[in-house]
Amino acid sequence: MSESKSILFICLGNICRSPMAEAILAHTLKDTSHKVDSCGTASYHRGESPDNRTVSTLWKNGIKTEHKARQLKQSDFEKFDYLLCMDNNNLRNIKDMARRWGVSKDIVDKKVKMFGEWKPKDNNQFGEVVEDPYYGDITDFKTCFDQCSAFCKEFVSREGLL
Template structure:
């Protein structure tokens, strides 16, 4: 990455209250800890409009707090502008990927690289399952996966 050049990443899941805000919060912490926060624009969004304006799931917030991370994120839906504003749109599962790819076809100059966050997992767990109907352990699994993937994504040349 050239000095002074800002890269941007949007983490995406179905409702933007579990997986993507966890990934967003982890990535923000990683870039802050690495003192490169001025080189990144970071956000998260949903393919659906179900939770717009809501805070992340209480279990997601609790999981993040257990790891010393706080977020004030409010859920939002992915917009057409996101496809030209963000360099990367990293989503959690094949359904999110299909939705984003379909939506990107309606955008004239889509410049975002759309891929699974799990593509970066050194343990090769490509899909980050939705923990919504699960338990605290499932949220912890999502946290661990997102942490591995975000670290690997941050370390790659951009």
């Protein structure tokens, strides 16, 4: 196994996509020293549990979460090796926040990535953007789960985390 890494998943409100990806990766890496967390670029849901549909989808797949939503902090740029965002709006927001906080461009370029960069090469089922299922129904959460699972598996493989 590689040296311990820290991974932060980031979406808008931190109640759907990013806590789902966090729970999937944490479940996959359960007996390792890697750190996995998630947050949002906005503070709408700070302190809340993930959306019930996120929790239900995870539970149906044998994964639990006890996550509480939080907003991205300046210190996250220091604490995490990877800051993985779900869509282009999140990417833009993260870069804007980093610029306001004086985080160096080198750190942002090295650590902030689209989660979709780990889309499996042989998988044409999913695009690189993880769409927000919040305004959809349970099938959108299942799609989000399947996409995050595929990306997490590819991330673990390419980054040598197991």
